Amino acid sequence: MNNILLISSVIMLALLFLKVPVYVAVLGGSAFYFFMHPSINTVIFAQQAITxxxxxxxxxxxxxxxxxxxxxxxxxxxxxxxxxxxxxxxxxxxxxxxxxxxxxxxxxxxxxxxxxxxxxxxxxxxxxxxxxxxxxxxxxxxxxxxxxxxxxxxxxxxxxxxxxxxxxxxxxxxxxxxxxxxxxxxxxxxxxxxxxxxxxxxxxxxxxxxxxxxxxxxxxxxxxxxxxxxxxxxxxxxxxxxxxxxxxxxxxxxxxxxxxxxHLKDMIQGIKETVTTTASIMLIVSAASAFSWILTKxxxxxxxxxxxxxxxxxxxxxxxxxxxxxxxxxxxxxxxxxxxxxxxxxxxxxxxxxxxxxxxxxxxxxxxxxxxxxxxxxxxxxxxxxxxxxxxxxxxxxxxxxxxxxxxxxxxxxxxxxxxxxxxxxxx
Known part of the structure; x- marks a missing residue:
C-alpha cells in the first residue's frame, strides 16, 4: 500500500470516528488520494462519484x-x-x-x-x-x-x-x-x-x-x-x-x-421525506464509488x-x-x-x-x-x-x-x- 493511499484511509477513518457525516468522511479520504496522486487526472474523481x-x-x-x-x-x-x-x-x-x-x-x-x-x-x-x-x-x-x-x-x-x-x-x-x-x-x-x-x-x-x-x-x-x-x-x-x-x-x-x-398534504410531506432520506443514502453511495475505484486501482x-x-x-x-x-x-x-x-x-x-x-x-x-x-x-x-x-x-x-x-x-x-x-x- 503506497503512502498516499495509507494517509487517505487514515483521514477517512479519523473523520468517521469524529462523527463527521459518512459521505463527507469517505469523500474527504478519496479526494486526498486523487488530488495528491501525481499520475491520476482529478476529473476521474468527479466521474466516479457521479457514475x-x-x-x-x-x-x-x-x-x-x-x-x-x-x-x-x-x-x-x-x-x-x-x-x-x-x-x-x-x-x-x-x-x-x-x-x-x-x-x-x-x-x-x-x-x-x-x-x-x-x-x-x-x-x-x-x-x-x-x-x-x-x-x-x-x-x-x-x-x-x-x-x-x-x-x-x-x-x-x-x-x-x-x-x-x-x-x-x-x-x-x-x-x-x-x-x-x-x-x-x-x-x-x-x-x-x-x-x-x-x-x-x-x-x-x-x-x-x-x-x-x-x-x-x-x-x-x-x-x-x-x-x-x-x-x-x-x-x-x-x-x-x-x-x-x-x-x-x-x-x-x-x-x-x-x-x-x-391526503394530498400527506403525500407531499411523504415525498419531501423520501427526497431527504434518499439524498443522504445516495451521497454515501456516490462517495463509496470513488473510494472503490481507488481500491481497485x-x-x-x-x-x-x-x-x-x-x-x-x-x-x-x-x-x-x-x-x-x-x-x-x-x-x-x-x-x-x-x-x-x-x-x-x-x-x-x-x-x-x-x-x-x-x-x-x-x-x-x-x-x-x-x-x-x-x-x-x-x-x-x-x-x-x-x-x-x-x-x-x-x-x-x-x-x-x-x-x-x-x-x-x-x-x-x-x-x-x-x-x-x-x-x-x-x-x-
Missing part, C-alpha cells in the same frame, strides 16, 4: 423508502398491531410479543429499522409500562425487535449490499424471509421466557377463536399482501426488484385511498485475498474471524459506512473460500444489524432511549440476554447455510 449513483438498481432505494413512508400515513400500523395482539394475546408477555411480531411484519412494509424503533417507542412502550413491564425491558424489546426490519424484504441494507457486491437483490429478499423469521421466532421465545420468569401477564386469557382471528385479520389483510406481491412478482418475473419498489408505492397510495387516511482486494488465503486455510475459521471483526466494527461505525468500505474487500475473499454469496451477504447484514444495537455507537439504542427516556447503562444490562441470543443466531447463520440458502434454492 456510482447511475445504476438502475439503485432506483429501488427511493421507491421502497417512499412506499414505507406512505404506509405510515395510511394507518396500517394500528391495523397490524390489532392483528398481532390477537395472534400473541395468550403468550407470556403479551404486549412484548406484539412488539416483536409487529416489527417483523412492519419490516416488510417500511424497510427502515430506525423508523420502526421510533414508531414503536411512541406507540407500545407507554402501553407496556402501564401494564407493569419495566421501562428498561420495554425499551430493549423495542430496539432489539427493530433489528429484524433490515433482514425482512424490502430492507434497504439488502438493496445496497446487492448493488455494491453485484448480488441478486431478489435472492437476498427471499433469503431475508428465512433469516428474519428465525430471529423473530427465537426472540419471541426469549421474551416469553423472561416474561414468564418475571410474571409479566398475557393480554387475554380467552381462547382465540376463528371468529376473533378473522375479525382482526380482515382489516390487516391488504397491508399483509404487500410482501407477498413484492416477492411473488419478482419470482414470477412480472417485475424486477427495482420495479417492485414502484409497485409498492402504487399499492401504498391505493391503501391510502381505501382507508381514507392519506491499487489492487487491494486481490492483495488482501492472497494474504488471507495464505494465512487462513479453513473457511470456517475465516468466517469466525470475520464475524468477530464485523461485530467490533459495528460498535463504532454505522452499518452503511462499513458496508461501503468493507464489502468490496470481503465479498471476493468469501467467494474464493467457496462461501455462498447469499449466505455471506446475510451474515454481513446480520452483523450490521447487531452493530445498530451495540454500544457505544448503536443507533437503535440511542433512538429508542431518546424517546422512552430510558438510561443507557440500565438498557445495556437489560439487553445482555438479547445480545447472547443474537450471537447464537449469528452462529446458526454462519455454520448452517440452509438458514440463509434453503428458501433461495427452493424458489429459484
Amino acid at each position: 456510482g449513483v447511475e445504476k438502475i438498481s439503485l432506483l429501488a432505494v427511493p421507491f421502497f423508502i417512499c412506499a414505507g413512508i406512505f404506509m405510515n400515513y395510511t394507518g396500517v400500523t394500528k391495523r397490524i398491531m390489532d392483528f398481532c395482539e390477537v395472534v400473541t394475546g395468550r403468550l407470556p408477555g403479551g404486549l412484548a410479543q406484539v412488539n416483536v411480531l409487529l416489527s417483523t411484519i412492519m419490516g416488510g412494509l417500511s424497510g427502515s429499522n430506525i423508523a420502526d424503533a421510533a414508531m414503536q417507542s411512541k406507540m407500545l412502550v407507554p402501553e407496556m409500562t402501564k401494564k407493569g413491564f419495566s421501562l428498561e425491558f420495554s425499551s430493549v424489546v423495542t430496539a432489539a425487535s427493530s433489528m429484524i426490519t433490515p433482514l425482512i424484504p424490502p430492507g434497504i441494507a439488502m438493496i445496497l449490499y446487492g448493488v455494491i457486491a453485484n448480488v441478486s437483490i431478489g435472492k437476498l429478499f427471499i433469503s431475508g424471509i428465512g433469516v428474519g423469521s428465525l430471529l423473530c421466532i427465537t426472540m419471541m421465545i426469549l421474551v416469553g421466557f423472561i416474561s414468564k420468569k418475571r410474571g409479566y401477564g398475557v393480554i387475554t386469557s380467552e381462547k382465540m377463536t376463528g371468529e376473533k382471528f378473522m375479525k382482526a385479520f380482515k382489516p390487516a389483510v391488504l397491508p399483509l399482501c404487500l410482501p407477498i406481491i413484492i416477492i411473488g412478482g419478482i419470482r414470477l418475473g412480472i417485475f424486477t426488484a427495482t420495479e417492485a419498489g414502484s409497485v409498492a408505492i402504487v399499492y401504498a397510495v391505493f391503501l391510502g385511498i381505501i382507508y381514507k387516511q392519506m 491499487e489492487q487491494i482486494p486481490q492483495q488482501l485475498t492472497a494474504y488471507i488465503m495464505n494465512t487462513i486455510n479453513n473457511k470456517y475459521m475465516f468466517l469466525l474471524i470475520i464475524n468477530i471483526f464485523l461485530l467490533i466494527v459495528g460498535m463504532f461505525i454505522e452499518g452503511n459506512a462499513s458496508m461501503i468500505v468493507l464489502v468490496p474487500l470481503l465479498a471476493p475473499i468469501a467467494k474464493e473460500y467457496g462461501i455462498d454469496e447469499i449466505q455471506f451477504a446475510m451474515i454481513y447484514i446480520f452483523n450490521n444489524a447487531i452493530g445498530a444495537l451495540s454500544p457505544p455507537m448503536g443507533t437503535l439504542m440511542f433512538v429508542t432511549c431518546g424517546i422512552t427516556k430510558c438510561k443507557t447503562l440500565p438498557f445495556i444490562k437489560e439487553a445482555v440476554p438479547f445480545y447472547i441470543l443474537l450471537v447464537i443466531n449469528l452462529l446458526l447463520l454462519t455454520y448452517f447455510p440452509p438458514f440463509t440458502t434453503f428458501l433461495v434454492n427452493l424458489f429459484y
